[in-house]
Amino acid sequence: MNKLSSNNTIDSNELFGWSKQTWDFLDQWGILLGGFASLIAIVAFFLGMIALFKWERLRRHFTKNRFPNVQDTSDDHANWQGMLFTVSHEQTPLWVIDSCKPAYISLLATQKSRGATEKIMAHAEQQGLTVFDPIYIENPDNPAEVKRETKHLLQRMQAEGVERVAVDITGGKTPMSLGAFMAAEETLATTLYVSTKFDEQLKKPDMRTASLTTISDPQ
Secondary structure: OHHHHHHHOOOHHHHHHOOHHHHHHHHHHHHHHHHHHHHHHHHHHHHHHHHHHOHHHHHHHHOOOOOOOOEEOOOOOOOOOEEEEEOOOOHHHHHHHHHHOOOEEEEEEOHHHHHHHHHHHHHHHHOOOEEOOOEEOOOOOOHHHHHHHHHHHHHHHHHOOOOOEEEEOOOOOHHHHHHHHHHHHHOOOEEEEEEEEEEOOOOEEEEEEEEEEEEEOOO
16 A cells, blocks of 8 residues: 555656756746846836936936027016026126016126126125125136036025026136036026127127027926
């Protein structure tokens, strides 16, 4: 009886005629596939959480370098609560301040434009504006430094509760304008540019010909 039972017993390792090595191999692959599926589930969960709480940043990431709102802003001068200027001379910022009437201003300048910066600050204070301490760039040819300091000024304004901010990149050298533009994009600030004709006799911009243009408005 025991002999018959022994002959009729099927080794589980040889089920379906597969060897023990085959079953061990399939078992290892099953463990790997299970771990991979768990990893995918975890990644999907975190991506879902990021999409839920960081949707606006994701939208900007996938739509970056698009500028659908480039336009003349002559009829939209009073929309900005705060403004930041890159400074080379005082004429353009003064015109923008008088046209847009912001409540707050920040200035990004160089030692060369310190005199113009002080004139802008004095004019703004006479108008009752809140003027943040200016930042003087050490190297105006370094857009990374300009970007960093521009973001610092914008964050300072945001910390004071200034909600709608525009950055006028007209003044300063080209690297200053580029650095300020990048900072504005990353902080969802509007970027502006003032176009004017140059008065050859007076050697300064003719503000009678000035027009304000929105370069980018990510808000």
